Amino acid sequence: MQNRPDLPHSAINPQLVWTGFMAMCVGMFMAILDVQVVATSLPTIQSALDIDPDQMSWIQTAYLIAEVVAIPLTGFLTRFLTMRWLFVTSLTLFVIASAGCATSSSFGGLVSWRVLQGFSGGTLIPSVFSAVFILFPKERQAVATTVAGVLAVLAPTVGPIVGGWLTETYSWHWLFLINVLPGIAAALVALRSLPREDINTSELRNLDGLSLVLMAVSLASLELALKEAPTSGWISVYIVTLLCLSTASGCAFVWRSLHRTRPLVDLDNFRDRNFLTGSILSFVLGIGLFGSVYLMPVFLAFVRGHNALEIGMTMLVTGTAQLVTAPIAVALEKRVDARLLSAAGFTVFAIGIAMSGFQDPRSDYDAMFWPQVVRGAAIMFCLLPPTRLALGRLSPDKVPDASGLFNLMRNLGGAIGIALIDTIIYTRSEPIGRTLLARLQAGDTDAATFIGVPLQAIADHKGALDQKTMAMLDPLLQTAATVQALNEAWIVMAVLTGCAILCLPFARPVAPAE
Template structure:
């Protein structure tokens, strides 16, 4: 460990470091939870603030764009402010922005505060994962990573139940007000407990403003393009322009970064074989994790008609499986090759996702139970070993930058995964519905049972239906077509998740963490 870190850590007792780290985990948990609880209650916010439906998505989009720009800046901000002050300042801004969101009386005010909330919250996640490898010796890193990992993946799982309960019991303002007291407590505890280093504002002399702007433009354009692609079309002039702007800006940013001795973001980390493999797995985990957490509420809400609270209760199965598996993951990670555990995790995760690709309009909690259990068991093995592969062999001074890129890859994977899912649902529902009508008109009783149509109305039938029968069957066919489109999306996500296995042999073996 470099001289910079040894005296700093030696001055902080191990127990105090753990207290500070747990405070950081609490702040990260709140930032991730905030995205999900707000998503489940957007209709309530829309009604309360009289927001036009076409504008409503910007409440989430503004947060996500600011977050994705902030994540890779974690390394730069850590060098400027130190890990301790970056966390304290970011969490304090997050709390202030949460209060601002709750007090907002207009669409513009809410979006402005969401931008502040997203930017400040974006640095909290990579800060926690970099702290794992800076604060603790090797034998404690598996436990610390697991604590952070459990909270990182548990937050989206319990988000619907928390958001639904708060909105139905109190009001939408409490979606933001719940952040204030825990946030202040976590900031104060972290300020007292984390290692104290000197703020180094001299880093500003080396700041490449052009690279910073190029990175922000690239990531913001990509997020906007992915948001609009499913509805406007991937080849539309607007979407193609945004994606093109993102690619060009990103390439110029990478070129400038490689030519500078102190870049805004150290993209040279991708030259490390294990970091590249781990980041690729993180990207693919984003597709599977964000995709599955997105697909389940869509099915439960639009097909089964459940409210946010009921959706949250159904999805809680995954979170419970994660919690039960966490200590097992820690024990195995200390004793087994991280590459083998990564392969096991992604294989199980792909299977769990693929099991959901055979749903029908009547599918509910019981049929969703075992796929959720398998996914919940797998998630910790998809997060913990790849994190060690990516960050475990890097020197501590490179970890904040690397952690930002590692977490950015997961978020980008999630954004691309959701865009692909929406594209499949939007483009495939119509043709699948036409296919269902053709088979019903041919008297296919198997399809009638799948759709939920009365068998006597279909059995032996040939040709067009009369107007009354068509009106009765139409909503059933539309729902069934949506289910089939969602099944195709599940299958695509499962195949993409399985692609992580291709990266496992590329990584080099990392020493086990047992002391």
């Protein structure tokens, strides 16, 4: 491989390798954390910059679209810039864009900087996972993957508490300014520590511009469609047009990639059964991971009325459980087949998701504790073994492209999962509300208990609810209907997560990491 150090692993200074890798992990953590800390403080930013409520979501959408376009380009950019210069350049641009966001005084300026921030941040995540299999010998890959995996899934967990604390203690500008000093430090450390290689300018001369345009159009239109479909309707002209555009450009991109000697993205990786299986698992993990991190703040904010700081404190349980079980995951990675660990991980993760599908309007920290513990304990087993399954058997020259595709699948799974959740909430809340009202009028005590209506009040009216009583019940009914819709979303996610294990028999056996 041209962009890989010629020295064998044993000849590379292990201390420098670990130092450089940890710097890369810091950059990845910042990129993932940025999405969450900004999400918790959007109302504050909207008020400060006088942004129209209909436009507010573009602060996040601009970042996510740019990120999803950048992720599959990681392989090409690694071959062109080398791993060292790709990371240093991307992190430098990320820091500059963060400072630009913090100094923005208008909506347009903020969105423009968010595009650059998302594109530069999008390459940091797959770069870290490809570095695991390029920089480290096999016996160290399990530990390196664990370090990267812990930070990758810890960032969304601590994001709400960090965002809430920064906004309440300082100002929204610090949501972006916190990236500056750590980013500069990580870039300098990586520049000093990562292996030095020559930039390969021939890759730039062979860049397939048409494939780049087709891929960007396909992914951007898909991301837009998934964002708008729950509110606009899946069969609206706007959404159907976006989906058709995404499909047409995506098919053209795939055809062109498969028929070129040097494609922009090496889709031949999907011919490998283990990579395909690992990518499916990554996609499903995206649904469950991003979906659960999305559902909990929705419930805690709109049903329980908690602020961002309180939400973050509640969600720390998942991160704590994840950190506690990480050493166990590393130990088992060295001894057990990745397929068996993946099956166990996704089974337990599905159970943890399903446990949250039985909440009522009064559920809070205590009711959410054990479901979070179960999910947190399972996350590392849903991330480490599938990563080894997907990337561990590939030749080093294929790893950068494969890592980009592997991480893209997780992000697409998250986008589709959130779109599915929003669709369930928007379409199911109203009919569920009518059903609960009918049960209440029929004197159903279970419905009254779930809604939070005193049983004596129902008994006094004997099913005939007057206008005054209905006015009192309406907010309770709406909240209860929302909670039940959220419960249905949890159950749907649990079923989809559990179905992931069906693809595991198609993968070839993978030796333990040791």
